[in-house]
Amino acid sequence: MASTPQMSQVLPSTTKPAELEYGGDEISALVLDPGTNTTRCGFAGEDTPKTCVPTYYGIIPDPEEQKFLGKLKIGENAIHSVVDGMEIRNPMHDGIVENWEVTTEIWRHCIEYRLSSRVEEHPLLVTEPIWNPLKKREKTTEIVFEDFNVPAYFLVKSAVCESFANSKPSALVVDVGHAYTSVTPVLDGIPLKKGSERTPLGGQHLNNQLRHQFTELGIRMAPWLMIKTKSTYTDLTNPAPLRTRDYGFEPHQSHLELQQDRFIHEYKECISETWPEPKSFPADLNNVPENFRGLPDKAYEFPDGYQRRFGLDRCLAPESLFNPSVAPKPWTGETPKGIAEMIKDSIDHIDADIRANMLSNIVVVGGTSLLYRFNERLNQELTAMFPGPRVKIYSPGQIAERKYSAWLGGSILASCGAFHQLWISKQEYDEIGANIIERRAK
């Protein structure tokens, strides 16, 4: 700490920053952020994960394979190739690991195959959702020490990582991910359990809504992989003939759905849009008031060549994130809360003194929050809900930072000098057992 450089001065890349000012001390740790859609993995201290592997896996039934009752296919290339009888599954449910055997293989694939690292040489930081039950946390600890044999390990809540990634020790973290949307208040790096909320309104929900919407319209949902040649048409009553590729077998339904998700994902990125104002979206799209200010149409071509212009109906699925009752596909159970209501409930459950602070530090992350005008809408909802206090939304502008916020926060944490006293070592695990996770990482 010889001198403190001024803010305007940028340190040349050849000079090492002053030790305590930078606060980092890299011990070549690995950071693993398992999600429902993808599992992110990389080296601590970097700003994006080195690898992003789909969490979906394929199973080809094979009586000789005892462990998984079939051949396991992991990785992007493997699951998207068309193989006879391959079924696509997901080991996670509601953000929590259900199938540990497969998850272990996926994690191993990430670290050993994708990163070409030896897992027993690096400390490992894993993220988890806040509602992860104790049993699952102990199981993770067990796998990490018994199967991977890591020297040190820590389990950290993804909401904490996300607030750190946005350089906030205290924030109300809104994570709009693939399987769920969660709202978690974080105070000084500690998540508050009583104020945390979650609903299944996420990317997967949008996929299902859009799939339903397309089916209602009568659109053939043939994915790209199945199309041999296409000719464009615009009239659904008189469609062009469907010329599909002949693989000599019928791909499994789950595989087809995964492939459909790929073009639905593209549709979400290019066409879907959030209606920017709360409560003004017409309830019945076939009967829109005449003076209603609509949206310019956007055209989309489906894999089978069908071209269609989408107007207001492209706002329908994203609208259901804020107002679930308008969802095109009816809810089977109870209608969940919209995102703004979740935030309100979360604020109601935390102490009155920190509410204003939380409202002025709302961090919005997650891939689904990249929907066009999502933050604008959320801001409008919240300012209408809380007219008094200052409502401020912080959301990283970079797409990668928005999608991989939890990983990035983990990367910051694991490369931070003051964090190294928190690692759970193999020695501690051997002494106490898997229950150590409850004592050390709360």
Add this chain to the structure above:
Amino acid sequence: MSGAVSDVRDVLGIDATAIEPRQPPLKKQRTVEKRPDGITRELYALLGENAPPVAVVEHRFKDKPKFLGTVAAWKEQKFNNPARKDDLELSHWVRQNPGQSAEEEEEEKQQMDYQFARFNIKINVLEYSDAEYDAVLKDDDWSRQETDYLFRLIQEYDLRWVVIADRFEFEGKDRTMEDLKARYYSVCRNVMEMRTPVSMMSTEEAALYNAMHYNKEQEVERKRIVHMQLYRTPAEVEHEQHLIAELRRIHDSHSQLLEEREELFNRLDYPQSTGSIAAYQGSQGLATLAQNILNSDRNKKRKSVAAAPGQAAEKEESKPAAPTAASPTVSRQGSIAEPARAHAHQRTESTASASGTTPLKDKNKSNIKQLSKAEEAQYNLSHHDKLQPGVFFRTMKMNLPKANSFLNKSPAIMAELNIPQILSMPTSRTCAKYELLAKEIAALMDIRKQLEKVEQETKIFKAQEAMGENRTKRSASVLSDASRSSKRPKKEK
């Protein structure tokens, strides 16, 4: 050398005379042409043959960067963290000093603590013994186990009450943050009191003891108000902002009023005489006083004369200095007119000297033709108290209000009245009219402002009345408190 050359020539059979001795090359003469007049040096330098404006680019690789010093070696090194209870060894990369041997390094490593270990700070939480608990800490509502659990949580979360209240789970009991705080502070106070009686405490201890006082009801009430504050309706927020703005305005005008009042008092205050008036009671005393006043008066006049000697002749003040100029019985008005007329006459004779005015005036007095008003107007003759030397625009001398608000807003009003900002024919009469108009515009603006103020106030009172009717139930509201307090200064007005 020349011998060697001639030998060579001999060998080659070259006639020495055939070769003329080489002339030394003509010295290139730099002819310095003289720069013609009317061309600047910079322009002249551009003339003639210049280097072409094309940079010659050499096709070659970039130079190797020059690094200062040698490249330092880095080494992966294992380290222990003293903040940890176990001896986990992690490894990081450290820079090696060049001339350092491995043993020295090892030694240094042993000596040096891990630098981030000092961030491992724990707070000191009071601890109590079994005896102490039994003596003063027993509580019907709180069991020993629960109290212990609370103190463990406090230690773990460093007195972050929000987190402690969030994580507190004991046998399904529902404890609010206020319950937890009340218990903690009462335990602390009781233990402190038992260890040292209040009368024996040192100042720091006493301060801590008093700081530990916790009023649970007050805190609950405060939280309730904070909660209400969060869920204000948009109308309430707007009303509150309005009130704040109004309060600020009242404060501002109040201080202005005070200032004005003070100024007025100052003005009304006559200077209190300190000396006794006994000296001036006799007739002789009065005479001295009169003489003094006269003297001081004269001094004053002298000063002003001395200040402007050049223009003295045209001024009434010059009279005491030059008593011959006019008879003392001449009325004030006449005395102004006379020298001015004299001056006007002087101008016609183009005598610029001002100092010679007095004798001239005397001489020309008989020649002056007295002009009637109509004639003056006809010849465009005007009389001035003071004439500024030099040429100037009459519009520049106009006496217009200087206030910023006037300067900003008058153009709009002028435009409204269809009067141009710049006078196209600024005769003395139009200028005078223009001045009058400006004064009236300023007055109009003042009146408008006052009107707005009054209208605003009536509006607020009406709104408050309406609000008061709507919200009679909510007597504890912060807003009504605020509005009540904001009304008070207005009544004083």
